[in-house]
Amino acid sequence: MKYILDAIIENNLGFELLQGTWGLEKENLRVDDKGNLALTSHPENLGDKISHPYITTDFSESQIEIITPPSKSIDDAYNMLVNLNDIVTENIHDNEFLWPSSMPSIIPTHDKIPIANYGTSPKAIEKMEYREYIAEKYGKHKQLICGIHYNFSFNSDFLEKLHKTCYSEMSFYDFKNSIYLTVSRNLLKHQWLLTYLLGANVATHSSYKHCCDKHREDRNEDCIFKDACSYRNSICGYRNKEDFRVSFDSLREYIDDLNKLISEGFLKGVKEYYSPVRIKNSKDDNSLTAIEHDGIEYIELRMIDLNPLSQTGIFREDLYLVHLIILASLLKPCSSYNQQDQAEAIENQNIVSFTGHKLPENLREEGVTFFNKLNELLDKLLVNNDKYKQIINAAIEKLKNSSRLYSQRVYQDVYKDGYINYHLSIAKQNKKNILSSSFSLKGYEDLELSTQILIKEALLLGLKVEILDIKENFISIKKGDKIEYIKQATKTSLDSYSTALVMENKAITKKVLLENSISVPPGDIFTNKQDALNSYFRFKDKKIVIKPNNTNFGIGITILDSGFSLDEFTKGLDLAFENDGTVLIELFFKGDEYRFTIIGGKVAGILRRVPANVIGDGKLSISQLVENKNRNPLRGKGYKKPLEIIKLGPEEIFYLKMRGKTEDYIPKEGETVYLRENSNISTGGDSIDFTDLIDSSYKIEAERAAKAVGANITGVDMMIQDINTKRSDENSTIIELNFNPAIHIHCYPFKGENRRLGLKVLKALGF
């Protein structure tokens, strides 16, 4: 595997080299509000832990494990981790938190720690028996140590092209194994470097029974390790009983060595081999038989600590850093990893874990050289590599100055606040942050909120989500062989193309509703102004609405009070015809407007929108009340949040003035002061859930309207005079059907509960 760098450069494979597939795993202990290990069951909301692909438990019932699906980019993998972490946090028991350190919280005695309970299936029993075995062998306390695993495979195009052009003398099987083994050897040699840069635990609580004596400093209830980078990666951390010798020179030797350890009883199986780098195969629980048959498919790095400084447990840049170290490990000239190399690597790892802050000069130099060379390589491979160079340079800075290390910052705070207090306050703050923005899908805030909500519900159900086009809010959702394409959360296969097009057109929708005896506002549709003008005598003694056919957001609409003049009528028609060639004239219907959102043909939520307003407390002025109301984390700007910030601009001031008030007026307790005429959410209007408050006769009518146009998903806008009276054609009318109704308004209303419309869409789609 010589000259691999030259081969890549000569064949212009730099672009493919940078691609790959990423998967992350992360464990966290659940703790109570005092920092004690939670002894409750895995939260039901999170689904079945034995079958859920993303959310399960590790060793203990209280040890939640998040597994991201394979992602084609680091950003996607990271975003997935963030969001699964959010979902878990939102769904754990009320008074519980995710412990943000790799080393455990306050833990009970051995017998009280619950091993994960998977049920009674053969598979479950096998899992639980294995856990009993390792609990016995390593102790339950040690098995509570948590971390992050980083799985990576090279782009298959890259491997195939490189094989074809430069290494066709060997089989693709041998070539691929050789690539991953080269990377693994170099990574094993440089495990100290990763531990130095990413290590983030420097203490344990005294309830942890395996506290090392070496380098230890006791302080209150804590054991602190002053110069450490990672207690977890140290000789006292999560390791096998001995440093087994396993060769990475060839797959044959690797398999033979491991089989020997297993047959001699040192290990129960390959999964008990706690190497910081594992070579893996995706089939059959990663058995040695499978890896021998198909060859190596990816590598797993297991030495990464939970980083309490990041809400997610790891920073995005560190995922890039690990990737770069993997690439450098491929591109370095082929190196050995013999018994002596192994001993040296472990020794370096031990030194860095416990005393990394006093990094030996030879390691510092080796590290800086490693990254400098990487910088040079990138110049040869890529046109644009600023992003990568920034990350490399930051790593070099950390090598030169250990005060920049995460472990140093954690040490200082643990020393100051105590191990439990420090981590517990982070855990609580993390949960608070996550709950306050639970409506959003992190990293995808440019998606419409409705799509964000749908994706979160899909992840919670364990479905496979792919964002096909972020700007178009276009995603696919898969389970097994079933795949659904969804745009803007409610444009789905549940509706036919023609049904959507019917709803897009107000005039056609009205025709169809009328033909199905659904009450719509009386009126007429005109395609030329002359004919429309001739209806003057017909309408002049009524209050009417003139509106263009296809425009939205109230553009081009005129409302005329009864007795309007021909001149007013003409002007209204002119305005409407400017916006569309087809114009509707409708009798104005007095009442309140309600949105009935239909999913799968059934009413899934009912909402009323009221104009921007404040309610007095007898003390605060209008402007103070507005300020208070805007503190609601659900309010933001530009549709990124469920509600919009209320403005107190010239329009609102004018509106108040017309009603004899100023912004300094102090409303009486309970007095509602409206700030605008229109009720749009976009101008600070409130959404108020009425799902359980409206007589069922209205729901039936809304569902009938949906059925009339053949819609499974639609937003029915209905004018209602009194929600407590039974519906009739006289006291209600349907003014619009919306083919792409927003679902977020029903999930995060100003008042009322989350109606989980995302979940309802998924259920309607058959998931």
Add this chain to the structure above:
Amino acid sequence: MKYILDAIIENNLGFELLQGTWGLEKENLRVDDKGNLALTSHPENLGDKISHPYITTDFSESQIEIITPPSKSIDDAYNMLVNLNDIVTENIHDNEFLWPSSMPSIIPTHDKIPIANYGTSPKAIEKMEYREYIAEKYGKHKQLICGIHYNFSFNSDFLEKLHKTCYSEMSFYDFKNSIYLTVSRNLLKHQWLLTYLLGANVATHSSYKHCCDKHREDRNEDCIFKDACSYRNSICGYRNKEDFRVSFDSLREYIDDLNKLISEGFLKGVKEYYSPVRIKNSKDDNSLTAIEHDGIEYIELRMIDLNPLSQTGIFREDLYLVHLIILASLLKPCSSYNQQDQAEAIENQNIVSFTGHKLPENLREEGVTFFNKLNELLDKLLVNNDKYKQIINAAIEKLKNSSRLYSQRVYQDVYKDGYINYHLSIAKQNKKNILSSSFSLKGYEDLELSTQILIKEALLLGLKVEILDIKENFISIKKGDKIEYIKQATKTSLDSYSTALVMENKAITKKVLLENSISVPPGDIFTNKQDALNSYFRFKDKKIVIKPNNTNFGIGITILDSGFSLDEFTKGLDLAFENDGTVLIELFFKGDEYRFTIIGGKVAGILRRVPANVIGDGKLSISQLVENKNRNPLRGKGYKKPLEIIKLGPEEIFYLKMRGKTEDYIPKEGETVYLRENSNISTGGDSIDFTDLIDSSYKIEAERAAKAVGANITGVDMMIQDINTKRSDENSTIIELNFNPAIHIHCYPFKGENRRLGLKVLKALGF
């Protein structure tokens, strides 16, 4: 029923008064190219004459009858008549024509005239027996007389409001009957006026056995009636044996009078009562029992002649004129129609029919007064009535000057050319005109051609078509309870909304095709320029296409030859990213592009587009050849015709110059000279049908691609290296799927046959 005008004005019902429902019936004899009555069967292409709602036969097998569906406007009814007339003309036997006069062509002896053959069902036998009866009673020659029937009902809203506000003292049943009887009485009194204005036959051929002696002038083979308006409406025309007295004073009297005539054996049924005005009911073959039960639902005017001056048999304005005369008949003070009134009306009718060109002064004055009053009325009822007034004023002119009458113009030409020659040459010219524009749906030329074709196919199948939004090409098609909404001919319920959206997005389509192992051009998709730039080394040695994701018509696309510079690459990316946030880079695939249009999951047509070109004959110059090619009636401007006019502008001249030619160059016989690089139809490109010429392996692949995205209707664009070689992933690739493929390109290609894609869409929809 007094003061009805005041009631309408007081209640602002002028707008509703003008509305209504219209239906037209028209008969024509089929004739051969010499003007002989055709003795062939009803054309098979026109469907089953006993069940087709629009196209059937009347008395004779050679007497085609067109029935328009009920229409909500005169324009719609007229357009329907025009198009059904086109459809009939296009589908009659090759050497046959529609005889354009009410009076017959050259007809054989009585025994040779074929009575319509409806088959052997009980209903068919009943129809045929009735025809035998009237053949016997009136003679087959007389039953060959053709005409136009005008059916009209008032807007139901109008009737209900008027009843409610002013006439609620009587039942709605009585009120409605009273309205229609008032109109009928006045129309019967003014039948002479309609005959005067619309009469259009003044001669018969000598083979017609019932030629009147009165006013007759023999000339060669013709009997000519110099001052006549309408021979058909004369005492020798299509009349009952006697002028039966039937009262129109009340429905009761009307029914009693008719029942008496029937029971006394004068008439076989109500349908044998050949009154110029009939009151009708839509149920049960218009029986007297049904009309007694439900009341009068509409009126039928039967005195309108086929007008040879109009290709359709009647002019659009004349439909408006009849409507205005109906309205005037409603608004006139309530009048009687007693025995004396009836005698007088028939006398006036007889005078006008035979000698209308010498119109008695009292009638002229009565007519002018009638219309002047109508003009006054309209001012009170409508804001804008220019359209109506023009028509009224033209009628007044005709009353004042009989030389403006249709009958006068027909007389002059028949006198000059002979009865048969004159009408036969019109018949031939009509057919020629209709065939040369058979791709279009008349009156709806603003619709896309694909929609026009679809509607024509639907009418031919006897389906009910409604144009819901002309600007959006949105229609509905009904049969019985089944209704389908269709936009732009191929946006239907056959595809789900999400399937259409997948196809709308090139990048997503490509992903889906790839996942289904369909060959697409290799390449990558980028959502930011930085990442795209990094692929430079990957692509630089290949010929590539850079294209924005969602734009069409080649906008933002760059093609780079292999070995392109980073600068060229950057410029290409800039251009693409200006048009869309997502950009595709693909390897260029060498081959010819074919469009496979899939309908109902199956290939319905295959087309290749070639750039604008001419083929030499060794004599004409390029510019002369272009001129010749543009004479093809399929070529037009602005997508209104199947092909576009070829231009010879600066671009084409430049293109020729680059190849060493000018527009004066005379290509050799068979030499093809291309005028442009691009093959778009919009720049004069030719569409060439390949449906039967391409190896089936390509069709299978196109159908697989459609299936992959779940599409029933789509246009698959495939690059193919050699259509005679079996398909492989190396010799072909799919570059695009189109969610709204045009169907007209397969129906009226430059070369090749009409693949009837409109019919295929309808069949796929289950019609």
